[in-house]
Amino acid sequence: MPAGLKILVVDDNPTILKLLCRSLEKCGELVTATDGADALMKAIEIKPDLIISDYTMPVMDGRALFEKLRARKETQNIPFVFLASQKEIDERLRMVLDGIEDYFVKPFFVRELAQQARRITARLLQEHMEKEGARGGAITGKLSEMSLLDWMTSLEQGRKTCALVLRDGGEECTIFFNEGQASHAVYGELKGDEAVFKVLRWTEGDWELDFSKTAAEHTTTMSTQGLMMEGLRLLDEANRDAG
Numbered sequence: 001m002p003a004g005l006k007i008l009v010v011d012d013n014p015t016i017l018k019l020l021c022r023s024l025e026k027c028g029e030l031v032t033a034t035d036g037a038d039a040l041m042k043a044i045e046i047k048p049d050l051i052i053s054d055y056t057m058p059v060m061d062g063r064a065l066f067e068k069l070r071a072r073k074e075t076q077n078i079p080f081v082f083l084a085s086q087k088e089i090d091e092r093l094r095m096v097l098d099g100i101e102d103y104f105v106k107p108f109f110v111r112e113l114a115q116q117a118r119r120i121t122a123r124l125l126q127e128h129m130e131k132e133g134a135r136g137g138a139i140t141g142k143l144s145e146m147s148l149l150d151w152m153t154s155l156e157q158g159r160k161t162c163a164l165v166l167r168d169g170g171e172e173c174t175i176f177f178n179e180g181q182a183s184h185a186v187y188g189e190l191k192g193d194e195a196v197f198k199v200l201r202w203t204e205g206d207w208e209l210d211f212s213k214t215a216a217e218h219t220t221t222m223s224t225q226g227l228m229m230e231g232l233r234l235l236d237e238a239n240r241d242a243g
Helices: 014-024 036-046 062-070 086-099 110-134 148-158 193-199 224-242
Strands: 006-010 029-033 050-054 080-085 102-106 139-142 162-168 171-178 181-187 206-210
Touching: 006 014, 006 036, 014 029, 014 050, 014 110, 029 036, 036 050, 036 062, 050 062, 050 110, 062 080, 080 110, 102 110, 110 148, 148 162, 148 171, 148 206, 148 224, 171 193, 181 193, 181 224, 193 224
Parallel strands: 006 029, 006 050, 050 080, 080 102
Antiparallel strands: 139 206, 162 171, 162 206, 171 181
């Protein structure tokens, strides 16, 4: 994963742990633990960027893990996501909900957890990259790990101003964002909406993000959200025609 995001995944059920890792494999570098005590040692050692933990576990439960990490200066700001039943949330976790990143009510759909985890890690990744970008230079990564749609969602939510360059083979497209809205795009002779639509399907290649670049030209006619929705519609239409 670009920027080396580390995610600590904690669950005492090996089947659930395996499912979680499978759904989160594209979100970052995964480290696993099977109980709270094991997770505590690993969190102190590797200082993960995100912890996703079951609440009910032997040896040390998720609540105790959360509190012990919050008590240590070097781990007190690690974003924390709980997996818990509605009863556990109502009776035991309600008082700490303001201090956690998110929670998922059991039973949950793995797909929904994966989608939310991708949103959280995209935001964390963006924050890491802005810190790196502030030191000068652009940041790069793989489209297979962070797609254009992932970036468009993240940059819109964060209201970011930057240039996103996509490269696949000898092809290149640059999309400029102004406060989260795609304002200008260039792909060969194409500009604006059409340039964005052409590269939405790219799943291989590289991306480069530069928070120091802006564009005076404005060629797009839709919002970032509108471009994504229309682009996905065109992709679905093309897939139906091909099928």
